[in-house]
Amino acid sequence: MENGTVHLSADEVLKQKIWDDIREYWKYYRDTKENFTEGRTKVQYAGAEYDEKEIIAMLNAILDGWFGVGKFCRRFENQFSRFLGAHESILVNSGSSANLIAVSALMSDQFQGQLSRGDEVISPAVTFPTTFNPLIQNGLTPVLLDVNAHTYNLNADDLEKAVSPRTRGIMIPHTLGNPNEMDAIMDFAEEHDLVVVEDSCDALGSKYQGKYLGTFGDVGTFSFYVAHQMTLGEGGAVVTGDPEIEPILRSIRDWGRACVCPVCKVSLNPDYQCPLRFQFETDTLPDDYDKRYVYLNVGYNLKPVEFQAAMGLEQLKKLPGFIAARKNNFAQLLDFFEGYSDYFMLPEALPGSDPAWFSFALTVKDNAPFTRKDIVMWLEQHNIETRLLFAGNIIRQPAYKHVHCRVVGELENSDRIMKNTFFIGVYPGLTEDHLTYIMDTVSAFMHKAT
Ligand SMILES: Cc1ncc(COP(=O)(O)O)c(C=O)c1O
Numbered sequence: 001m002e003n004g005t006v007h008l009s010a011d012e013v014l015k016q017k018i019w020d021d022i023r024e025y026w027k028y029y030r031d032t033k034e035n036f037t038e039g040r041t042k043v044q045y046a047g048a049e050y051d052e053k054e055i056i057a058m059l060n061a062i063l064d065g066w067f068g069v070g071k072f073c074r075r076f077e078n079q080f081s082r083f084l085g086a087h088e089s090i091l092v093n094s095g096s097s098a099n100l101i102a103v104s105a106l107m108s109d110q111f112q113g114q115l116s117r118g119d120e121v122i123s124p125a126v127t128f129p130t131t132f133n134p135l136i137q138n139g140l141t142p143v144l145l146d147v148n149a150h151t152y153n154l155n156a157d158d159l160e161k162a163v164s165p166r167t168r169g170i171m172i173p174h175t176l177g178n179p180n181e182m183d184a185i186m187d188f189a190e191e192h193d194l195v196v197v198e199d200s201c202d203a204l205g206s207k208y209q210g211k212y213l214g215t216f217g218d219v220g221t222f223s224f225y226v227a228h229q230m231t232l233g234e235g236g237a238v239v240t241g242d243p244e245i246e247p248i249l250r251s252i253r254d255w256g257r258a259c260v261c262p263v264c265k266v267s268l269n270p271d272y273q274c275p276l277r278f279q280f281e282t283d284t285l286p287d288d289y290d291k292r293y294v295y296l297n298v299g300y301n302l303k304p305v306e307f308q309a310a311m312g313l314e315q316l317k318k319l320p321g322f323i324a325a326r327k328n329n330f331a332q333l334l335d336f337f338e339g340y341s342d343y344f345m346l347p348e349a350l351p352g353s354d355p356a357w358f359s360f361a362l363t364v365k366d367n368a369p370f371t372r373k374d375i376v377m378w379l380e381q382h383n384i385e386t387r388l389l390f391a392g393n394i395i396r397q398p399a400y401k402h403v404h405c406r407v408v409g410e411l412e413n414s415d416r417i418m419k420n421t422f423f424i425g426v427y428p429g430l431t432e433d434h435l436t437y438i439m440d441t442v443s444a445f446m447h448k449a450t
Pocket of ligand 1: 094175199235436
């Protein structure tokens, strides 16, 4: 800088021209976007909230010329850990991948508390398929508990009924962003020497007793699919406070290899000589075997790419605002639907919980003079998106007909949720106009149906 003037390199000058064009494009896009028209514009249940900053950040990463895991991914991992107060984060390509490497890492013989095939893991029957699948894919036996009809999570008091001498873990989704009773669950896990995986894919920003979800268990997982609290388009992360588990997670994400530096300096700089590359000793490989091709785990390739991380860095800056908007939208809908509590079972959070809600769920009561289908069809016909609570009672899904698991008690609430529950959105893209339209449309239905 000379006399207050910043001298940019030639490539920086060219980039600035591109960024200016993108800002102009974005302004045009925003100014010409159709206004919300009741009944004509779809009221989405979720959607990516981004602007020119994410686009510029992604293009900047692309122009860098290194597309695989590199400095943007590492920067994102550091900032994500800082946000949550977690020891370490590992970025992956989806929340499903996060769950898969979380469970697979606990099965690794590199992990001292290693789970074995046939061990039991307690989980709720109402779940997302790729919360449940890694248990089956790893040869574990899911032990399924019913859920609470208002929290959609398992009751911590029921854990005692589910435990057996083969039980080694608990895999819990914080359903729709609603915190599980983490103090009781962690006490139970400690007492019975169980590992805990918290699927926080719906729950980024939710807290229990002042602490972010995902940071209680041995491993916590997150999804950055567009429906969630922030997005990288697709993406996910695993967080852990256990320095033993972190390298195993990286290894399983990256083909199972022994090289687990968060950013490989050799990849970033071809002239860099890694001092450890040819010094890795095993009792089965030739002495000089390049560590880059030594495999300690049976892994996958579940890596993200740099421009996803670049988008994530911008989204993280907006995350507190996104969380506040979700809470506010949820509160408005709850206030409205409390007027119809004769007909709907409404969502409830446990004491000490501070949920950054994923959505607003409604369960049509058995004695209501209308069915879920009636109200869902009405909303959809009025261009208001609805969704079901994921898999419902997962063992009723066709894919799981022959899956081996142990069911504890009756899955009464899980079946009710499968039959009677649906949700609408609370995402930050909803304006006051959207919310008013949702409420007016529901009021018109209730007037007709009751
Ligand atoms: C509880 C839960 N776990 C896992 C996932 C999978 O995340 P992804 O879509 O990023 O694979 C989802 C997806 O919404 C989810 O709701």
